[in-house]
Amino acid sequence: MDELIIADRKFRSRLFIGTGKFSSSQTMAEAIEAAGAEIVTVALRRVDIANQNDDMLSAIDRSKYLLLPNTSGARTADEAVRLSRMARAATGINWVKLEVTPDPYYLLPDPVETLKAAEILVKEGFVVLPYINADPILSKRLQDVGTATVMPLASPIGSNQGLKTRAAIEIIIEQANVPVVVDAGLGLPSHAAEAMEMGADAVLVNTAIATANDPVKMAMGFKLAVEAGRIAYLSGASAESKKASPSSPLTGFLRN
């Protein structure tokens, strides 16, 4: 499969994995492996980032995976910036998945605070991957300040509803100068395939895998779906039509 390039770094996998909600760190590690993922995001609130022996962190092999800290739980730009700096100081990782989600119920991202934080973090040399609502103008504004990707949500996080924001994500993809990673709400491999077929560069999945009866199998399902969706996108799928179009046309015999 073709490579995904983010901030000059190359990846073969287009499936990012979130690490919350697993029944154990071991199951999480097995699911990440089965997903063939290369980018794994961890909530700074959940781990003791400075501690090598942290249960969750020690289950993620840093030589195999890019550990992407996220600022989940931050209500303001200030908090997200502070947390990112702390994580970088403790680990040397300068990548951050920027999440500013002041509403604790739907966990929807705050566009104003996210843009503010992104601007500061980019200036400080961070590679910023912002989690946003599917807003094409916000996507452009974030790219203008120098974010490495945009990560629009498919539907509210953890909701498994699939691509409810499809129309807006189509515009974001069409207008993007950076990779578009569809994040949040993908509940089934078919949802992930749909996003990839549309031309998303990657997807991020957590709840659908972590809360499946067999997370490892589900991770495999998502891996295959993401690959299938990408291949379909690259193949130049033929256009959809309301009318039937026979594969052996009735007028095929006419020579001229």
Added chain:
Amino acid sequence: MNKMADTKRHTSTNIKTILTDRGLDGCGRDIWTKRLEEIKTAEVEWALSRKPGYYVLDRLLLLISPAAENYLEQMAQLAHQVTLRRFGRTVRLYAPLYLSNFCVNDCVYCGFNRTHDFPRIRLTIEQALAEADVIAKEGFKDLLLVSSEDRDFITVDYLTELASKLREKFSSISVEIYQMTTEEYAKLFAAGIEGITLYQETYDRDTYRKYHPAGPKADYDYRLSAPDSFGQARMREIGIGALLGLSDPLRPRSEASWRLETLALAEHAYYLMKRYWQSRVSFSFPRLRPAKDVNPSQFALLSDKNLVQMILALRLCFADAGFTISTREPAYLRDHLVTLGITRMSAGSKTNPGGYSGHGSSVEQFEIDDNRTPAQIAAMLKSQGLEPVWKDWDSGFLPALPG
């Protein structure tokens, strides 16, 4: 109660008016009681056919009705799914640290009641830190500071100093203390205290008066306004609850008391969620426990079945709220509740100041039931395929301390 009122949307701007308009404060309670008794099986089935996880008063009413008692298994399955999707296979663990049992209040059910004669204990900052050390060694990162109404000693300055010293060891610090002003809460928040739990105890004014005859806490309306102050102080977590088992003096034999409490509690939560939309509202389910010098015959203790119905009904209405259960409850019940919507539990708790480090052989607020160690609780969770979560916050969110 106005029958034509829109029960889906609050139009009033304060909880007192909302509860009055809904008929949950005062004379409307008899109408609700009658309605509860009349609910039919078909109505419960309708309620269960709706998409779970969203609050509507009318639907909650059906789910907490006597008729719904025959549907507990179905409710449990739905509650499990809803909780799993939102919280995953995880349960947060926390420990309470009792700071003082000096009290100016006269709560009839409480071991710390001011009229009770026993040697009282207050922990100095150093003693509290020694207690916290024991708790931290057990693995806890989530600490709840608890105190009786001891305004002279457990001051805002005491709490802010203690919190600033605890920040190194604990990623999350919350309090369950006497009611303060918004300005005082804002100072606690600035010092790194991010959540407050305060129970209304009961949403029935008459019952409240019966059990809180004297002391600052006797003012029902002031108490009701407390969670607003938490929200105004920008607290991240607002914990609410009713003390289950208080009996209504006007209807002492009424079996409906806990059902009405659930309705009022839900209205309160919904109001807070909409008004303080950046704070997370969580529910606790404290059942009355035996305590020193407290006569249990004056209460209407809640059965396990009732408690489970209350938890399930609320979970089917509030998918995203944290649900807490303490060591008041017996081990066998707690082991089952973690798959029915509970998302946070205490472990290895001592409810007497000085209890962890063994320096105070003092009186407990109430007797705990689940005496297992934190390690045993963690093992129990793992055996059920659940991850014990010790840390779910980080002091990195907070501004650096001055100086």
